[in-house]
Amino acid sequence: MPPPSSSTAPSLSDVAADTVRAQPAPAGGVTMKRVAAELGVSVTTISKVLNNHADIGEATRQRVLAKVEELGYRRNAVARSLTLRRTHTLGVIVSDLMHSFFVEVVAAIEASLCSRGYGLLLCNLGEDPAKERWQLEMLLERQVDGVILASANAQKNGDLLRSLQDQGKGLVLIDRDDHQGLRCHRVVTDDERVGRLATSHLVALGHQRIAHLSGPRLVHARRRHRGYLASMRQGGLAVDGRWVVEAGFVEQDGYDAARRLLARAPEVTAIFAVSDPAAIGAMKAAWDLGLRVPEDIAVVGAGDIAHGDLLRVPLTTVSWSRDDLGREAARLIIDQIEAHPDGPFHRVVVPPSLRVRASCGATADDEPSARPAIV
Numbered sequence: 001m002p003p004p005s006s007s008t009a010p011s012l013s014d015v016a017a018d019t020v021r022a023q024p025a026p027a028g029g030v031t032m033k034r035v036a037a038e039l040g041v042s043v044t045t046i047s048k049v050l051n052n053h054a055d056i057g058e059a060t061r062q063r064v065l066a067k068v069e070e071l072g073y074r075r076n077a078v079a080r081s082l083t084l085r086r087t088h089t090l091g092v093i094v095s096d097l098m099h100s101f102f103v104e105v106v107a108a109i110e111a112s113l114c115s116r117g118y119g120l121l122l123c124n125l126g127e128d129p130a131k132e133r134w135q136l137e138m139l140l141e142r143q144v145d146g147v148i149l150a151s152a153n154a155q156k157n158g159d160l161l162r163s164l165q166d167q168g169k170g171l172v173l174i175d176r177d178d179h180q181g182l183r184c185h186r187v188v189t190d191d192e193r194v195g196r197l198a199t200s201h202l203v204a205l206g207h208q209r210i211a212h213l214s215g216p217r218l219v220h221a222r223r224r225h226r227g228y229l230a231s232m233r234q235g236g237l238a239v240d241g242r243w244v245v246e247a248g249f250v251e252q253d254g255y256d257a258a259r260r261l262l263a264r265a266p267e268v269t270a271i272f273a274v275s276d277p278a279a280i281g282a283m284k285a286a287w288d289l290g291l292r293v294p295e296d297i298a299v300v301g302a303g304d305i306a307h308g309d310l311l312r313v314p315l316t317t318v319s320w321s322r323d324d325l326g327r328e329a330a331r332l333i334i335d336q337i338e339a340h341p342d343g344p345f346h347r348v349v350v351p352p353s354l355r356v357r358a359s360c361g362a363t364a365d366d367e368p369s370a371r372p373a374i375v
Helices: 012-022 032-039 043-050 058-071 077-084 100-114 129-141 158-166 191-204 219-234 251-264 276-288 322-338 364-370
Strands: 089-094 119-124 146-149 170-174 185-189 210-214 244-246 270-273 298-300 317-319 347-350 353-355
Touching: 032 043, 032 058, 043 058, 089 100, 089 129, 100 119, 100 322, 119 129, 129 146, 129 158, 146 158, 146 322, 158 170, 170 322, 185 191, 185 322, 191 210, 191 219, 191 270, 191 298, 191 317, 191 353, 210 219, 210 251, 210 276, 244 251, 251 270, 251 276, 270 276, 276 298, 322 347
Parallel strands: 089 119, 089 146, 146 170, 170 185, 185 347, 210 244, 210 270, 270 298
Antiparallel strands: 317 353
């Protein structure tokens, strides 16, 4: 008999049904059919309970779940994904897992999604924009239901993100606010205010020659730079071009940038670094040059890295809730996948606040009087 023509090829639902039949019985030989037979209900009812359909009464739901637990039934994930066209797996791409900031964000995402039955595929960019594209492609190949992304690349990969959306996948951008033309959920902080809080605090402490170690050409780094410039203007201070040095987000970036800064502008008395790791690198550079922190040079970072209060000189920083970032990202992607695939899309802003420690030369008691009004 000749093979069937393409016009009679099996549909996805046919393949799913065949897959269910072809799979070996779950542990203990328990099948969905056996669960249904023992309860005197249909296999469809069992399926609806296991897939959280709303048209099943609570009493029936509890009976089914109790029997499933009693018999030790386990669903076949492959067959289920073919039937539902979902894998209940989400991709999370973060910029740097060496930075405790993102570890805490991922922990909050995982806690929220685990309770909804979703697993995570976690990818780490290491702040390497070149890795982002193949990680997105890998997640698409694995048929994830959506992606939560802290992008390290502001200029590229928009085509892959749009392709992901065209395939009905969820997308939430977190912390990084790039790809401005892309309609999607975003969970960020007010990065211009981050720059204002850090710089205005140093101005209020009497510093006039305040430098900025800026980040790469990403939107949130540019906004922190704008906040720095705005607070300098508000304080009536000019900005010498030598005081702004492009760095990056990791410790070595901050170290190298601070060495360049202090070689060409030794008059600087304070530094606002784009991130806490960069600020820690700046402090190490100052110490290697024989300077004291904060007596000779004050340092403020951003991100409130874990154990920043336990450093040799505890780090003053601008903080915002990593738990809120993670929980909101999880909430929005689940809403998009399960309820509102076409929007509306929301922008959630987690507010920042100053954390005063020893590296700025002040104490926490100085914080209320030193903190400027932010508009």
